[in-house]
Amino acid sequence: MISAPEPLVVVTANGLYCPPGDFYVDPWQPVQTAVITHGHGDHLRHGSARYILARPGAGIARQRLGGDREVTPVDYGTRVQLGTTSVSLHPAGHILGSAQVRIEHEGRVWVVSGDYKRQPDPTCAAFEPVECDVFISEATFALPVYRFPETPRVVEEIHRWWMANRERGIASALFCYALGKSQRVLSELRAFTHEPVYVHGAVDSLTGVYRRAGVSMLPTLPVGTEKKTDFRGALILAPPSAAGTPWMRRFGDHATGFCSGWMRVRGDRRRRGYDRGFVISDHADWPALIETCTASRAKKILLTHGYSDALTRYFNERGVEASALQTSYGAED
Amino acid sequence: MRAFSELYEELDTTTSTNLKVAAMVRYFNTATPADAAWAAYILSGRRLKRFIGQSLLWRWLIEVSDLPEWLVEESYSAVGDLAETVALLMEGNLAAAAVVPDLPLSTWIEARLLPLREVDDEQQRVAIIEWWRTLPYRECFILNKLLTGELRVGVSELLVTRALAEVLKLERNDVTRRIMGEWRPSAEFWENLRSSEASASDPSAPYPFFLASPLEADPATLGPTSDWLAEWKWDGIRSELIRREGKCFIWSRGEDLVTERFPEVVAAAAQLPDGVVLDGELVAWRDGAIQPFADLQQRIGRKKLSPAILKEVPVRFLAYDLLEQDYTDLRALPLRERRARLEALSANAPDSLGISSAITASSWEQLANLRTESRARAVEGLMLKSLDSPYGTGRQRGSWWKWKIDPYSFDGVMLYAQPGHGRRSNLYTDYTFGVWSNGELVPVAKAYSGLSNVEIADLDRWIRLHTTEKFGPVRQVEQTQVFELAYEGIAASSRHKSGIALRFPRIMRRRLDKPAGEADTLSDLQAVLAAHRGQTRHEDPAS
Ligand SMILES: [Zn+2]
Ligand SMILES: [Zn+2]
Numbered sequence: 001m002i003s004a005p006e007p008l009v010v011v012t013a014n015g016l017y018c019p020p021g022d023f024y025v026d027p028w029q030p031v032q033t034a035v036i037t038h039g040h041g042d043h044l045r046h047g048s049a050r051y052i053l054a055r056p057g058a059g060i061a062r063q064r065l066g067g068d069r070e071v072t073p074v075d076y077g078t079r080v081q082l083g084t085t086s087v088s089l090h091p092a093g094h095i096l097g098s099a100q101v102r103i104e105h106e107g108r109v110w111v112v113s114g115d116y117k118r119q120p121d122p123t124c125a126a127f128e129p130v131e132c133d134v135f136i137s138e139a140t141f142a143l144p145v146y147r148f149p150e151t152p153r154v155v156e157e158i159h160r161w162w163m164a165n166r167e168r169g170i171a172s173a174l175f176c177y178a179l180g181k182s183q184r185v186l187s188e189l190r191a192f193t194h195e196p197v198y199v200h201g202a203v204d205s206l207t208g209v210y211r212r213a214g215v216s217m218l219p220t221l222p223v224g225t226e227k228k229t230d231f232r233g234a235l236i237l238a239p240p241s242a243a244g245t246p247w248m249r250r251f252g253d254h255a256t257g258f259c260s261g262w263m264r265v266r267g268d269r270r271r272r273g274y275d276r277g278f279v280i281s282d283h284a285d286w287p288a289l290i291e292t293c294t295a296s297r298a299k300k301i302l303l304t305h306g307y308s309d310a311l312t313r314y315f316n317e318r319g320v321e322a323s324a325l326q327t328s329y330g331a332e333d
Numbered sequence: 334m335r336a337f338s339e340l341y342e343e344l345d346t347t348t349s350t351n352l353k354v355a356a357m358v359r360y361f362n363t364a365t366p367a368d369a370a371w372a373a374y375i376l377s378g379r380r381l382k383r384f385i386g387q388s389l390l391w392r393w394l395i396e397v398s399d400l401p402e403w404l405v406e407e408s409y410s411a412v413g414d415l416a417e418t419v420a421l422l423m424e425g426n427l428a429a430a431a432v433v434p435d436l437p438l439s440t441w442i443e444a445r446l447l448p449l450r451e452v453d454d455e456q457q458r459v460a461i462i463e464w465w466r467t468l469p470y471r472e473c474f475i476l477n478k479l480l481t482g483e484l485r486v487g488v489s490e491l492l493v494t495r496a497l498a499e500v501l502k503l504e505r506n507d508v509t510r511r512i513m514g515e516w517r518p519s520a521e522f523w524e525n526l527r528s529s530e531a532s533a534s535d536p537s538a539p540y541p542f543f544l545a546s547p548l549e550a551d552p553a554t555l556g557p558t559s560d561w562l563a564e565w566k567w568d569g570i571r572s573e574l575i576r577r578e579g580k581c582f583i584w585s586r587g588e589d590l591v592t593e594r595f596p597e598v599v600a601a602a603a604q605l606p607d608g609v610v611l612d613g614e615l616v617a618w619r620d621g622a623i624q625p626f627a628d629l630q631q632r633i634g635r636k637k638l639s640p641a642i643l644k645e646v647p648v649r650f651l652a653y654d655l656l657e658q659d660y661t662d663l664r665a666l667p668l669r670e671r672r673a674r675l676e677a678l679s680a681n682a683p684d685s686l687g688i689s690s691a692i693t694a695s696s697w698e699q700l701a702n703l704r705t706e707s708r709a710r711a712v713e714g715l716m717l718k719s720l721d722s723p724y725g726t727g728r729q730r731g732s733w734w735k736w737k738i739d740p741y742s743f744d745g746v747m748l749y750a751q752p753g754h755g756r757r758s759n760l761y762t763d764y765t766f767g768v769w770s771n772g773e774l775v776p777v778a779k780a781y782s783g784l785s786n787v788e789i790a791d792l793d794r795w796i797r798l799h800t801t802e803k804f805g806p807v808r809q810v811e812q813t814q815v816f817e818l819a820y821e822g823i824a825a826s827s828r829h830k831s832g833i834a835l836r837f838p839r840i841m842r843r844r845l846d847k848p849a850g851e852a853d854t855l856s857d858l859q860a861v862l863a864a865h866r867g868q869t870r871h872e873d874p875a876s
Binding site: 145271286287310 | 345346347348349352398400401403404407408411412413414417418421422424425759760786790
């Protein structure tokens with residue numbers, strides 16, 4: 001009798017666990033060994049004893065975790081022995097240092113994608129397709145209405161919006177996630193201007209990490225170091241959590257914009273109350289999800305995040321074995 | 334249509350009124366006369382009747398999207414709007430090379446959409462699918478909105494008027510007057526708007542209504558009472574009565590010509606001299622007293638005006654103001670002068686044509702006291718109008734105030750929720766509330782306004798997690814959430830299970846502090862109804 005081979009990754013109360021390697025991927029509870037796909041809050045959590053992650057992401061992890069944890073950076077593509085498995089990290093194209101986790105055990109290969117995108121991004125290494133038997137993919141934007149335009153075109157729109165607001169004598173407050181999206185926008189904007197941009201404290205410290213990692217971006221000025229700054233005509237980058245708070249008052253009359261894949265849908269934009277929505281996402285859109293899952297040549301696809309149920313059913317109806325995993329990752333973008 | 338879709342986008346993505354006006358001005362200045370006329374038509378809130386039902390569009394979308402129906406449904410529920418879902422899904426099928434040259438908005442409507450009414454389903458299908466395949470996202474969205482008769486643009490009529498006034502180099506009042514009522518958009522119409530001596534000859538042309546703003550400040554800040562005209566705020570239909578060239582016309586606030594609905598008022602108006610325009614209120618009136626609005630509504634609802642209903646619910650026009658006399662526009666005169674002329678004019682008017690009497694009071698305290706009697710008098714409060722004020726356009730703050738009484742309110746329990754319309758259709762925003770009767774909750778009100786976006790999002794989440802049963806789009810929810818609801822009036826109704834109908838119910842706040850058991854009862858509401866009825870039957874509010 002042939003029994004089905006043991007899975008290389010299972011969902012436990014602590015998170016995604018690899019039994020033969022005795023480690024977790026992006027655990028949501030403190031564990032002994034955590035392999036981390038990237039530094040976003042829902043993937044990198046406090047309290048584990050040891051963190052293994054891709055070298056370009058080490059600065060972000062240290063910044064977020066503080067100095068007291070053991071952080072083991074590993075170069076992309078280098079194999080590390082964990083338990084009886086061989087583990088390597090491969091660029092996911094999501095943010096600086098983001099990685100897919102490739103797990104090999106007794107001739108079988110599983111890949112955990114973490115968050116990823118296929119669009120070019122000047123702030124991080126491009127996604128590297130990795131063939132595997134089982135592919136655990138994110139599915140944040142897994143509906144066919146999510147199809148993202150080319151980033152330079154959208155960034156040009158942002159620049160035009162900023163200039164139009166300047167003409168009206170008001171500030172432009174652009175909300176972007178502090179880690180990844182902000183730096184990507186600051187980097188892409190170089191095609192249109194050399195002017196400095198004001199940044200919120202949360203954006204400022206992470207932008208510093210990116211600069212030290214050698215990423216080129218527009219010059220930035222932290223908000224709040226000088227008293228009585230005149231923000232008219234300025235561009236300010238802030239995390240979405242700052243929207244509508246008293247912190248915004250210092251900018252006087254201003255227009256607001258939000259950079260996110262969710263801005264693809266008009267109702268989402270209007271409900272969140274921003275003047276403008278800019279469709280820039282650090283996740284894969286519908287065509288990219290299909291293409292990536294297919295290109296992995298996996299016999300089985302497991303899905304996390306967002307619209308995983310829809311993508312699961314879509315694959316199953318096309319004769320591709322797929323199922324959804326219950327995880328506690330967010331839908332931020 | 335490209336320029337129009339860009340205008341739509343600009344209007345949709347700013348809250349600045351100046352930017353909205355500037356965008357419209359830019360559009361009108363560069364559009365062809367026919368396009369400008371159609372844009373003015375759409376922007377001023379007029380709508381083309383729908384060309385295609387949603388269900389046909391849905392079927393064709395499934396057919397061309399190359400996606401399973403459930404996935405299109407899933408997409409639609411994330412987007413919440415069919416026109417947008419089509420545009421988003423079709424963008425994927427759009428070959429860059431297929432993008433066709435832009436056609437003017439007027440050509441789209443006149444040469445493509447209007448002829449759709451003359452052809453069968455199959456021809457409609459072929460045409461529409463072809464357009465979907467070739468139009469870029471934004472234009473595809475506008476096309477679908479036009480097809481379904483749902484194209485609404487986020488600008489007020491006042492802003493459109495401002496933009497048109499700037500483009501046409503006309504006074505705003507003049508613009509408002511010219512675009513009121515029914516008209517057919519065409520190049521000729523636009524040229525007529527532009528030529529200064531346009532069709533002023535239409536005897537039915539009304540003046541735009543001047544609207545009062547709600548008074549929030551202490552009335553004492555308005556200065557001496559002797560500078561103000563105080564009137565009751567009548568609960569009827571605001572109307573304009575026009576007597577010109579031997580004919581009578583009655584316009585309601587909604588800009589509908591309603592002359593035929595009120596034969597007794599028309600008969601009375603025949604006694605007026607020619608070249609007169611009155612602003613006033615149509616009210617149900619019997620035995621010297623105003624009757625509940627519900628009575629008036631009942632009469633308006635009748636398809637045919639039988640002698641019985643005319644007898645049962647007599648209507649009276651209560652004049653507020655005199656806008657035109659001897660064919661001369663009096664609106665620039667101070668109110669005290671217009672009022673004196675109005676009183677002289679209506680001195681011998683027949684019964685169905687009265688005047689809204691001035692309330693004399695020597696102090697604000699005295700007026701405040703009178704205001705507390707509003708409910709007993711079946712009026713909505715007081716109107717305060719500066720005696721020096723000209724008759725303005727739209728809502729200009731400062732000279733006319735409505736000093737309304739606080740609304741009635743009650744605590745109800747949420748029973749059902751359903752998705753809203755348009756941009757809110759992916760959220761549960763329309764709710765049904767009930768009150769207790771014999772240990773059971775009976776529905777008494779539907780309300781969909783009054784909550785902030787954050788509260789709505791919060792409630793939407795709660796509703797999805799606490800659904801007990803689904804009936805199509807309607808969800809029955811756990812009966813635990815209490816809301817304070819305000820309403821303007823109450824009437825007996827045999828059409829409602831509860832036996833009562835509330836007027837303008839709206840949500841005041843969510844009572845997270847209140848358990849469902851402490852919500853109001855049907856007998857509480859019946860008591861309000863009984864008091865309301867008793868008072869309006871026996872008192873004379875005109876005294
Ligand atoms: Zn992430
Ligand atoms: Zn994630």
